[in-house]
Amino acid sequence: MTVSYQAQVATSNFNCFLKLLARWRGSIYKIIWKDLAAFLVLYYSLSIMYRFVMGPNQQRLFELLVHYCHSSSTLIPLSFVLGFYIAVVMQRWWTQYITVPWPDPLAVYVSTLFVGQDERGRIMRRTVMRYVCLCLTMIFTMVAPSVKKRFPTMDSLVDAGLLTENEKDVLIAMDEKSPKHRKHWVPLVWAASIVSRARKEGRIRDDVALKTIFDQLDTFRNKCAVILHFDSVPIPLVYTQVVTLAVYSYFLAALIGQQWVPKEVDPDGHYDWVDYYLPIFTTLQFFFYMGWLKVAESLLNPFGDDDDDFEVNWMIDRNLQVSYFIVDEMHHEHPELVKDQYWDEVLPGGLPYPDDFHKATADYTDAGKSDGAAHFVWKRRDNMAINSSLHSSLSRINAVLKRLRSKDNTQTTTSRVHLSTSSASFEEHQPYSTSEHERHVATNKFSAAARLAWLTDDEGTGVESRSSRMKVDQLRSLSSTAKSIKYEDEMDDHEKDDFDLLREERERQRQERQRQRIMQNVYNATSATADLLPALIASGLNLTSPPTVTFAPQQRSSEHRSGTSSAKSSSSATGSKPDDKAEAEESKKPQEDDKQGK
Secondary structure, eight states: OOOOOOOGGGGTTTTGGGGGGOOOTOOHHHHHHHHHHHHHHHHHHHHHHHIIOOOOHHHHEEEEEEEEEEHHHGGGGGHHHHHHHHHHHHHHHHHHHHHOOOOOHHHHHHHHHOOOOOHHHHHHHHHHHHHHHHHHHHHHHHHHHHHHHOOOOOHHHHTTTSHOOOOOOHHHHHHOOTTTTTTTTHHHHHHHHHHHHHHHHSSSSHHHHHHHHHHHHHHHHHHHHHHHHHHOOOSOOHHHHHHHHHHHHEEEHHHHHTOOOOOOOOOTSOOOOOOOOSSSSEEEEEEEEHHHHHHHHHHSSSSSSOOOOOOHHHHHHHHHHHHHHIIITTTTTTOOOHHHHHTTTTSSOOOOOOOOOOOGGGGGGGOOOTTTHHHHHHHHHHHHEEEEEEEEHHHHHHHHHHHHHHHHHHHHHOOOOOOOOOOOOOOOOOOOOOOOOHHHHHHHTTTTHHGGGGGOOOOOOOOOHTTSSHHHHHHHHHHHHHHHHGGGOOGGGSOOHHHHHHHHHHHHHHHHHHHHHHHHHHHHHHHHHHHHHHHHHHHHHOOOOOOOOOOOOOOOOOHHHHHHHHHHHHHHHHTTTHHHHHHHHHHHHHHHHHHHHH
């Protein structure tokens, strides 16, 4: 299992990493001490031969060889090749760990979505999870030597309780029919069949729950397949060979190139006779480069027996125990529902600390009145508001500078300022608007418009007199320039910043909500009026019961409508109240008109 030291480095201090150098398990000393011992033995052997065995001529040749190896060892790009290789290996190692499937999510879904407390339901739940754990165990036997030693044959799986005799016979028969392909996926197919049968028996309530379990089974199968892909497609062998040759050739050259030899005689006739017996910096180089290579070797296959490899045997035992515990012991079981401690509080305060505990964060030390999470939430909200305000100000400044630069470079003027000249200067006479608003915008907004301010007088008169004194080409250029300017409210949308667009969107939503409220009020008022309309008519006509209103068809002539309206107006003008007989005759008139129309 990977050596964990997170607790020792939880808080940074003076000797946070230094105290880790004294550990042996998973350390650099454990993985390179044999290689370092072999290197030092060869190094001292050459040093002793040079000092005590070789003659003067042989020593001279050896010194030339030392200088050559020392100068040529820098030609090996060891740092680049080894650094890139270890980066690839580390990424591959972590990807393999997060790819290892865990049956916990599937066990939770099986325990929740399977209905029934009887023996058959329990058998179904436990069998589904046993098949899932069997599939993962078969995968580990293919990639991990330690698991292969633990379960060398199918009989060992039967003895462990992951497989039955009947299931073993089925797998053996399938291997005989198709011996070229692995059969790790067969237990998952069995599990899917059991889930489908549970749906037919009504133990799974709907198809949505069935699909959820099937998706979890498919996710588990995909991760198992990825583990096999990592095992069958490793890092290219040529890359591993290049890195190994680079490291070992470098230190073979260092065996000779880092030997001590006397220096040449200086101009004063003295030797630089400083001898050393331990190659300190060469040993440090060996620690770094060879340790790098050994780390890559141990992480290349994380399913082995190294200190930093995954504890796959522990995973097998843990998965089976947790799966059975979830689907059997915890099936549809939960503690009693009670009110929590903070039932009467909207936002709980800070949770209590032990008496000897000192809070390390300054956010929660507000003179003994810290409110925990609430204080943190409000403080973060204030920071966000400050950042948002600053960002808004900077965005507005940038937008203004952008507009001023664009307007000043193009030398544009207002779009509604049109120059007109006399008939002697121009063939066509164009009218010119000189309202106070346009003159104010043209004079104060842009520098190009200010150049045209002298063309208009204070009373708002035309520009005939002053424009006639200008040249025709100059007036045409000023006229074309004036047509290209736009007012501030006519700017394109792309010149607005994000805050302007957000403000417009909020205003539009506010107006839409107001319109909906008005329409709802109108609808409510109309509905109430429609309900009270018969009673109002009855009370206005002094009737005992609301009258029955009959509507004439659309084919009724306009003359009848005009006649009826004129009769009503005349009767209302005289102020005479019709008697019962007249009312009866008037009520019969529409019926006779309907018959005539038909």
